[in-house]
Amino acid sequence: MQPAGWPVIAQHASDGRLHHLLTLEGVPRETVVALLDRAQALMDGNPDPRALAGRAMCTLFFEPSTRTRLSFQRAAQRLGADVLNFDASTSSTTKGETARDTLKTIEAMGVQCFVVRAAEDGAVAALAAAAAPGTSLVNAGDGRSAHPTQGLLDMLTLRQAKGVDFSALKVLVVGDVLHSRVARSDLHALRTLGAGEIRVCAPRALLPGDGLLSGCTVTTDFDAALDGVDAVMLLRLQRERMVEGLVDSLEDYHRDYGLTPRRLRRAAGDAVVLHPGPMNRGIEIDDTVADGPQSLVLRQVANGVAVRMAVLEALLARA
Amino acid sequence: MQPAGWPVIAQHASDGRLHHLLTLEGVPRETVVALLDRAQALMDGNPDPRALAGRAMCTLFFEPSTRTRLSFQRAAQRLGADVLNFDASTSSTTKGETARDTLKTIEAMGVQCFVVRAAEDGAVAALAAAAAPGTSLVNAGDGRSAHPTQGLLDMLTLRQAKGVDFSALKVLVVGDVLHSRVARSDLHALRTLGAGEIRVCAPRALLPGDGLLSGCTVTTDFDAALDGVDAVMLLRLQRERMVEGLVDSLEDYHRDYGLTPRRLRRAAGDAVVLHPGPMNRGIEIDDTVADGPQSLVLRQVANGVAVRMAVLEALLARA
């Protein structure tokens, strides 16, 4: 998913500290575990409400996403960081300015961290390459490449449910894997944490052809894929897949890939269900599953704030 | 105005404390008085700017309303609560998610209070039914049903002008009563506080047919209705009433129901004029009245912040 020519940005500073969070690919296991441990501690304890006082985070969204923006904003608030919001998806605001100039301008206002969402693969890394040494970027989703804090929050959610040892875990990722940055970040993290078996299931037209799935058990048969899994990680189906002809109809998709209570019974009895939201109820997930005892959907949201607090703290806390 | 089937939500917790504020209907007199007393004390004193530190309020507006949103935001700021804004009226943000899922998602981010505006009657109560036990909702206006903080701020304004005993007070509510949630909350509060006489005046097409007006003196003759009243509570005329054919023209409306200086002379010499804003100057109110010595319009706005501080404190303060 890295188009030729986009800059390879070191996420770690020379002293090993995390400086940007652009992708989970290549992030060492100990860094992932440390972030998850810290997120859990922040959740269990009383975070210092002045921990990041005087530091500023700016959300810079070239694609709209209120949920992710609010989650980062809440994380910043809980640590006392100042927040600016720049909604670059409302076009008139930028007046033709380049994304790089927008970043450099807001950076010059005394902002130390940018949370960036962009439609193009690699766009956040490209901006990170332009940032000043003291500025950290968090990728809040770029194209179909990566959404690392989503990957982290999903791992935290799995860990709370299934324990820290992932080696015996059978995890199924199902849905529009081809276009999903969530799937990519989840797969990177699951591998890093040593998940026992990773299954991937999608209609053929929504399966990626590249090396992303190496080592995964890949199938188009959802029923078979569910057999005995400990966790089902659903993906959101974008309506535009219909327009593009990649999916015939919502009804067909639900029949073949919708998680119904009946289907869920094929998984392990204590299997858990994750979804990054917003859910298409009645399409990739039935109400009974979404609101049932095995669903961890709201737990994911709560963990999202904790994970983002841990990330902001790691990037922004003064030495 | 409660359509069959919408949930009846207890606003009070089992210990008698206010848990939600959805409507003023049925709220005991002592609760209303306590909120008004507290609002007045907050206005007269120096509220603790850390009173709600660490607590978070989210505005969740399915209809746009900058004024009401800013008023709640200012109230939260003055008590040190964190604020998130979710403008659900800009459609792309929700991506087809249900209002309930939106609420549950933001709730899971660690938000303890939602200020909700919705176009449908009962929509806020329906969301309150879905909220976790630790979450409080404030109705910032739903359909034509209720706008309880507006009702409270109007009562505070009347009380400052006319004293705490409403029993001798003649109050006139005039305008588009049929479609007005402000009128409903005002009428509920005026009855609860024992207003001596409540008059209601509107063109026939804008008078409600249900039991709302029981006990009120109802007329279509504005001049007669004004006779000797102590307070005139104007309502905003929505332009769509013309389109719907409920009002012939703005000129006609102004001629029959516009408050001119000449008309105001029919009221008591020390009568006061209230309007929830934004005002349609030259339609329901003349400039001379709006900006004149009897107008309490800006006092209402100031009281709005105080009343909302009192409500947020009642709902959010830790035991």
Next chain:
Amino acid sequence: MQPAGWPVIAQHASDGRLHHLLTLEGVPRETVVALLDRAQALMDGNPDPRALAGRAMCTLFFEPSTRTRLSFQRAAQRLGADVLNFDASTSSTTKGETARDTLKTIEAMGVQCFVVRAAEDGAVAALAAAAAPGTSLVNAGDGRSAHPTQGLLDMLTLRQAKGVDFSALKVLVVGDVLHSRVARSDLHALRTLGAGEIRVCAPRALLPGDGLLSGCTVTTDFDAALDGVDAVMLLRLQRERMVEGLVDSLEDYHRDYGLTPRRLRRAAGDAVVLHPGPMNRGIEIDDTVADGPQSLVLRQVANGVAVRMAVLEALLARA
């Protein structure tokens, strides 16, 4: 640029303190210098993060401008002031309310300072005339009249680069002077600070006809104008000048008035380049110049926050 009939508002209170900041025209040299000194001190030191605690600033923008809004917001955050944003350029929010009523309403919510941008000349002064005695307004740009904080930040930037004595300085203002509030505020400030020589260069159709340029060396020849100058202050070219027929084409404009590296060599060897942003790269400025060692564009942005902190402090700090 003051149309007949707009109110002349005293910017200074009777005790000489600055009360509004509407224009730099007529502001005494000692006030300008004091603001620049204070901005520099705030930049060099650690501003008190509670200096304006409990005070509230509202941005009230009738024209969109995310950059300027964020800069004021960051300034307020760094001094601990509360911030409200009212984007009046999204029309549905105001429901036909007058700008004056919007201001008076938000003022009544307990806001002590408004940062206002408006399309019409004099609109901010007109609002200042309606404000309560305890309310201060900052003009964040009105029509083509004034943008005083931009003027101040440009002066701070020049001063850092060239020293406090402007008497030997040759400064060139180039571009769409006719429509530029930035040019006006820069010219006012340059005169007040005693700049040695002020040159103004623009295509004839973009040169103002009024007295604004008295005392300036005026030319349409950019190459000649650059000769030996110490500072080049570029202006943004609005695309609508093409539509209006005032500029033939972007290509022509760039050929005659674009600052290329080659052209810049005509200026003094240590000349500096300023631009208020957002830059039209390849039109009024080439990439090599914009990102080159003589460009102070990002320094201007950083200075903008410092200058706005100084202004907010001057207007809002309690005696």
